[in-house]
Structure formats: structure tokens, C-alpha cells
Amino acid sequence: MAKKPNKLKARLPRGFADRSADDIRATDEMVSKIRQVYERYGFDPVETPAFEYTDCLGKFLPDTDRPNAGVFSVQDDDEQWMSLRYDLTAPLARHVSENINEIQLPYRTYRNGWVFRNEKPGPGRFRQFMQFDADTVGAPGVQADAEMCMMMADTMEALGIPRGQYVIRVNNRKVLDGVLEAIGLSGDENADRRLTVLRAIDKLDKFGIEGVRLLLGEGRKDESGDFTKGAELASDAIDTIIAFVSGSGQLENAGIDELKTMAEIFAACGYGSDQIKVDTSVVRGLEYYTGMVYEAELLFDVTNEKGEVVQFGSVGGGGRYDGLVKRFTGRDVPATGFSIGVSRLMTALKNLGKLSASDVVAPVLVTVMDGDTEALGRYQKMVQDLRTAGIRAEMYQGNWKKFGNQLKYADRRGCPIAIIQGSDEREAGELQIKDLIEGTWLASESTDVDNVTWRESRPAQITIKEADLVDTVRGILDAQAEDRQRAQEGQ
RNA sequence: GCAGACGUAGCUCAGUUGGUUAGAGCGUCGGAUUGUGGCUCCGAAGGUCGGUGGUUCGAAUCCACUCGUCUGUACCA
Known part of the structure; x- marks a missing residue:
């Protein structure tokens, strides 16, 4: 038999996807609906590039062992490290800091674009995906946070998700800090433990009360038999946290007051608890949020291609990040914003049948x-x-x-x-x-x-x-x- | 990262205790039909059995390692 020419294998890098005509049209339609809402709220677009200097993006400086941990990084010819952005918030903070003298604060802005994460891909989880963000920079008040939540709710409905099929859940980081303090986990020496506890709380919707209880204590075994070590708290501390996240705990602090103010704003504007509600188990990202955190969750079942019902989780989230601009400018520039996972949300809408099949007819x-x-x-x-x-x-x-x-x-x-x-x-x-x-x-x-x-x-x-x-x-x-x-x- | 399952044609999968030349359906292409889609019939192409090494007279089948996919879990700024 004749020797075969060594044919090059055509293959897509894992975690990346080609987009079909239908996908592109559906995305365009979604993006335009989101944009209409943001524009109506008085936000203006801005665009930043896909690459940033790595030190501007956050804590990840490539080290020699794993130069690309989490992010895709390359070294410029002057040996400076650059990375593909992993979200749209850090680049915005960079943009605002660099142009702080020209920008009129409070700055209300939105943008959508591709972001990149160098981590394990999964179904519906890609290493390149689209986010659509809105932020108010230079507004310290709770009103700005409340507006974000209301705009998120409006966006969900503009996308055709009926009331009751989504919910915006709100919490305040200061509240959780208060709880941790109450069980004696304040101070630098407990920083690791605090993280473990927060991560455990964040998994409430995934594992339920009992799962969280295990993670706060000894640890938990997953379905494959692998063991996850827990926070190893004493049982009364665990009870305090469980009581709190299930809504029966009592606490007075600044975070609670802010949440009350927000609830009043929502009520005054006609947003019910079927749209936005306070949920003390919301944690969100651990790094830069300083106050309010919120996330948008879909409440309907999503079935995948195989017909299985999948836990979809949140399709967007955000919060207040008062320290992000200060890193660059030294000035206090409070900011709050949120991000919608366009690609994820599109998968969900497709399953809900809310994505009108393309109106475009073939020629x-x-x-x-x-x-x-x-x-x-x-x-x-x-x-x-x-x-x-x-x-x-x-x-x-x-x-x-x-x-x-x-x-x-x-x-x-x-x-x-x-x-x-x-x-x-x-x-x-x-x-x-x-x-x-x-x-x-x-x-x-x-x-x-x-x-x-x-x-x-x-x-x-x-x-x-x-x-x-x-x-x-x-x-x-x-x-x-x-x-x-x-x-x-x-x- | 950790744990588990699985890798055979473009796709979905057969393949006997290890035994000759690895099969089917669907799809693709060609023909029946130089001016009419579908159905039907005939024919063809398409495989490093994920890779490497080992055991064996002999490996798609057994073993080791490796790569990849999937599931769970961890991390997720």
C-alpha cells in the first residue's frame, strides 16, 4: 500500500468554538436587546482591547512554574508580560484610571466583548466567551447598586425571560464579614479559613444545606469518591452560619442597613421579590468586591443536547468594587457594576425556546x-x-x-x-x-x-x-x- | 489540580476465551436521470482500531505509560 501523505489534522483548540450563522445572528439580536436597555438607562459604550499588561489585570503575574495559570499570557518584545483579559472590569478600571482627568464622574458605561480564561473547559464553559458589562464609576451610594439590580431585571425581561423565571439575588459582603467575625474568624491569621467558609457558603445552591454543613466541618466526598477537605469549624460556629444563610440568623451591621435601603428603593420603584430579592448566601468572586454583590439566576430547567436537566446557575453577576481604581490612582473612586455571560445566557435561551429562530431567509x-x-x-x-x-x-x-x-x-x-x-x-x-x-x-x-x-x-x-x-x-x-x-x- | 468512566469510518455503534482480508446503519460522492429537489435502485470512496512501548506464533481485544473526550470535584480574579 502506498504510503499516505502526512495529512495535517484540522482541529479546534479545546475550549474554543466556531460560531455558526445562526449563533452569530442570535448573539447579535441578544446583544442589541441588552444594549437598548443600557442605553435607556443612560449608559454610554466604551471599548478596550483584548490585551492588557498583566500587572494591570490583577494579582496574576506569570511565574516561571505556570506562566499561564488562569490567563493566557505572552511576553512582548520588550519582555513585558501581556495577558488576554479575563473579564471586562479590570480593563475598565485601567481605562478610567488612565483617563481620570478627562472622564466626567460618575461615569456610566457599558461594553461587550470576548474574554479569555485559561482553565478547564466543560459543556457550556469555554475558554473564550462573551460578556456584556455595565458599570457606574465614581458613585458611592447604594442607589447606584440598586439601579444595577433593576437594570439587570429589566434586561432579563427584555430578553424574553418572563417574571418568575429569573431572580436577581442581592447580598452585601459586609454582612458576611460580620458573620465571620461573630464566629471568631477575624484577623489575618484566619484569612485562609475565611476563604474556605465563603466558598462553602457559595455552594449552597449546588449542594444544599447538608452539603454546606459538611464543607464547613470535616469535608465532603464527591460522586467519584474524591474527598474535599472542609473548613473544620466547631459545630456551634457551623450552626451560626447555617442559620444565617438559611435566613433565620440575627445580625446588625452596616451591610444589613444597606440591604434595607436597597429593599426600600426596589419597593418604591415597583420591583417585587419575584424580581429582586435579598439572599444572604450570595458570595460571588472573592477578590475585589467590597460591598454589595448580586447575581442573576435562571429558575427554569435547562436541558442539554442529551435531554438531561442541568444545573445552570448564574448567568450574570457583579457588585461594588471600591478599591479597583484606587490601585492605579491612589484616589478613592468607588464603583459598582455587573456582567452578563452572553454565551451562557444564549445557551439557556435557546433551550427555553426564547431565541426566535433566525428571521433571515436563505437567498x-x-x-x-x-x-x-x-x-x-x-x-x-x-x-x-x-x-x-x-x-x-x-x-x-x-x-x-x-x-x-x-x-x-x-x-x-x-x-x-x-x-x-x-x-x-x-x-x-x-x-x-x-x-x-x-x-x-x-x-x-x-x-x-x-x-x-x-x-x-x-x-x-x-x-x-x-x-x-x-x-x-x-x-x-x-x-x-x-x-x-x-x-x-x-x- | 484530584477522582472515575470512555476512545473502532464524517456521525451512531457492532466486533465471540486473543485467531485469516475489522463490519453495519446513517451520511458523502458517482450512476440510473445532458431541463427539475423527494422516494427507489445500483455502485464507489472512506480506518495509523487515539498514540507509544510490552506480553504473544498472532493484539481492536491483555498489560504499562501517554494523549484526548466525558462526568464529578477543586480553583475561578
């Missing part, structure tokens, strides 16, 4: 039966006439000599209509207009017809005068659109 296909220059010019002219009338259209660009293939192409491409003009029609100044949607239906109704009879019947095909091309096509397209509309409503 009308002008078939080719005569390949000489003059004839090709005539076909191309038909295409241009249709395009001028605002109708998507294209001329067949493959091997025109196999006519059957042209219709097969149109069929698979989903073309609504095919235009046919052979020499017979040409001489009569006529065109054949074939309704491919109607034809598909006819074909499914008559499966036992032999091929010759099927072909000679020329299903769903009419003959018209050349001059009537645009009007006829438009008429058929309109009728097809009505049918689609009716079918959708009938569901």
Missing part, C-alpha cells in the same frame, strides 16, 4: 441553464433586480451543467424559491418560478410517486412573464412568511 436562487456569457449576464441581471428590490438572491455558482444539483443545492441551502429560465422560456420571454417550500411539502405527501412522474409534474412551479419577476417572488415570499408566522403561533 432566492437563480439557476443557470446556459453558460455562455450573454446568458450568464441575463441571469445575473435577474439577481441584481431582486437585490435592488431588497430580496436576498444569488446566482448558482457551481457546475451549471448538472441541473439536478442546482435544485439539490437550493434545497439544502434552504432557498425559498428557484428561478429557472432555459432556452424555451427565454424564447417566450418567460420564467419558471419554483416555490421550494411548497414543493418540499408536496414531496412529503407523495412518497410513492416514481421519479419520472414526480419530475414531470414540476411541483409548485408557475410560469410568468419576465417582467413580473420581482412582484411574483415578493408575493411568494410574503405568503411563506405568513405561513411561518401561523405555524409559530399554532405551537
Whole structure:
């Protein structure tokens, strides 16, 4: 056997995805709905690049052991480390700090873009994904946080998620700090333990009360038998925390007061607990949040491709980060903002059926039966006439000599209509207009017809005068659109 | 990172205690049909059995290592 040439294997890096036409259109539609809400709230767009100097992004400086832990980093030719951004908040803090003298505070801004994380990918979890953020920089008041939550709720509804199918959960980091203090976990020497406790609390919706109890104590065994070490708290401390996160604990501190103020704002603005509610188990990221934290959670079941119900968790979140700009400027610039995971949310909406199947119809296909220059010019002219009338259209660009293939192409491409003009029609100044949607239906109704009879019947095909091309096509397209509309409503 | 399961054609999967030339369905391509999609019929292409090494007369099958995928878990700024 002849030796095979060493063919290059085409492969996508793991954790990355190609996006189809449908995905791109659906994303564009989603993004535009989100943008409309943010614009209405008076936010302005800003864009920062995908790369930042690594030290500007946060605590991750590449070390020699794992230069890319968590982030994708490269060294510039002047040996400075740069990284792909892993969120849109740190770059915003950099942008604001760098332009602090030009920017009018409070600065209300939004932006969407790709972010990158160098970590283990999973289903619905990619190493490149899109986020859509909104932030108010330079506003210390709780009102700014409250506005964020309300805007998040409005956004969910603008995306077609009905009230009751989502909830914005709010908490205040200061509250949790108070709880930790109450069980004697204050001070630097307990920093690690505090983290473990916060992480355990964050898993309430995943593991339930009992799971969290285990993580606060000895530890917990997962389904594969692997053991996770717990925080090893005393049992009365565990009880205090459990009581607190399940809503029955008592505590007075600044965090609670702020939450009360927020609740009043929500009530005054007409947002009920079916939209936004205080939930003392919300933790969010551990690093930079200083006060309010909030997250958007979907309450409906999401089934994946295999038909399994999956725990979807949050589709967005944020909070107050008063220290992030100060790192650069030394000035106190309080800020609050949130981020929507566009890619994740889109997966969920797709499953909810809220993602309207693309309105874009495939182009009308002008078939080719005569390949000489003059004839090709005539076909191309038909295409241009249709395009001028605002109708998507294209001329067949493959091997025109196999006519059957042209219709097969149109069929698979989903073309609504095919235009046919052979020499017979040409001489009569006529065109054949074939309704491919109607034809598909006819074909499914008559499966036992032999091929010759099927072909000679020329299903769903009419003959018209050349001059009537645009009007006829438009008429058929309109009728097809009505049918689609009716079918959708009938569901 | 840790733990477990699984890797056979483009896809979904068969493949006997280790035994000749590794199969099927679907899909793809060609033909029946130089001017009509579907159905039908005929034919063809397509495989380093994830990789490397070992055991054996002989490995898709057994062993070791490795890579990859999936599931759980950890981390997630």
C-alpha cells in the first residue's frame, strides 16, 4: 500500500468554538436587546482591547512554574508580560484610571466583548466567551447598586425571560464579614479559613444545606469518591452560619442597613421579590468586591443536547468594587457594576425556546441553464433586480451543467424559491418560478410517486412573464412568511 | 489540580476465551436521470482500531505509560 501523505489534522483548540450563522445572528439580536436597555438607562459604550499588561489585570503575574495559570499570557518584545483579559472590569478600571482627568464622574458605561480564561473547559464553559458589562464609576451610594439590580431585571425581561423565571439575588459582603467575625474568624491569621467558609457558603445552591454543613466541618466526598477537605469549624460556629444563610440568623451591621435601603428603593420603584430579592448566601468572586454583590439566576430547567436537566446557575453577576481604581490612582473612586455571560445566557435561551429562530431567509436562487456569457449576464441581471428590490438572491455558482444539483443545492441551502429560465422560456420571454417550500411539502405527501412522474409534474412551479419577476417572488415570499408566522403561533 | 468512566469510518455503534482480508446503519460522492429537489435502485470512496512501548506464533481485544473526550470535584480574579 502506498504510503499516505502526512495529512495535517484540522482541529479546534479545546475550549474554543466556531460560531455558526445562526449563533452569530442570535448573539447579535441578544446583544442589541441588552444594549437598548443600557442605553435607556443612560449608559454610554466604551471599548478596550483584548490585551492588557498583566500587572494591570490583577494579582496574576506569570511565574516561571505556570506562566499561564488562569490567563493566557505572552511576553512582548520588550519582555513585558501581556495577558488576554479575563473579564471586562479590570480593563475598565485601567481605562478610567488612565483617563481620570478627562472622564466626567460618575461615569456610566457599558461594553461587550470576548474574554479569555485559561482553565478547564466543560459543556457550556469555554475558554473564550462573551460578556456584556455595565458599570457606574465614581458613585458611592447604594442607589447606584440598586439601579444595577433593576437594570439587570429589566434586561432579563427584555430578553424574553418572563417574571418568575429569573431572580436577581442581592447580598452585601459586609454582612458576611460580620458573620465571620461573630464566629471568631477575624484577623489575618484566619484569612485562609475565611476563604474556605465563603466558598462553602457559595455552594449552597449546588449542594444544599447538608452539603454546606459538611464543607464547613470535616469535608465532603464527591460522586467519584474524591474527598474535599472542609473548613473544620466547631459545630456551634457551623450552626451560626447555617442559620444565617438559611435566613433565620440575627445580625446588625452596616451591610444589613444597606440591604434595607436597597429593599426600600426596589419597593418604591415597583420591583417585587419575584424580581429582586435579598439572599444572604450570595458570595460571588472573592477578590475585589467590597460591598454589595448580586447575581442573576435562571429558575427554569435547562436541558442539554442529551435531554438531561442541568444545573445552570448564574448567568450574570457583579457588585461594588471600591478599591479597583484606587490601585492605579491612589484616589478613592468607588464603583459598582455587573456582567452578563452572553454565551451562557444564549445557551439557556435557546433551550427555553426564547431565541426566535433566525428571521433571515436563505437567498432566492437563480439557476443557470446556459453558460455562455450573454446568458450568464441575463441571469445575473435577474439577481441584481431582486437585490435592488431588497430580496436576498444569488446566482448558482457551481457546475451549471448538472441541473439536478442546482435544485439539490437550493434545497439544502434552504432557498425559498428557484428561478429557472432555459432556452424555451427565454424564447417566450418567460420564467419558471419554483416555490421550494411548497414543493418540499408536496414531496412529503407523495412518497410513492416514481421519479419520472414526480419530475414531470414540476411541483409548485408557475410560469410568468419576465417582467413580473420581482412582484411574483415578493408575493411568494410574503405568503411563506405568513405561513411561518401561523405555524409559530399554532405551537 | 484530584477522582472515575470512555476512545473502532464524517456521525451512531457492532466486533465471540486473543485467531485469516475489522463490519453495519446513517451520511458523502458517482450512476440510473445532458431541463427539475423527494422516494427507489445500483455502485464507489472512506480506518495509523487515539498514540507509544510490552506480553504473544498472532493484539481492536491483555498489560504499562501517554494523549484526548466525558462526568464529578477543586480553583475561578
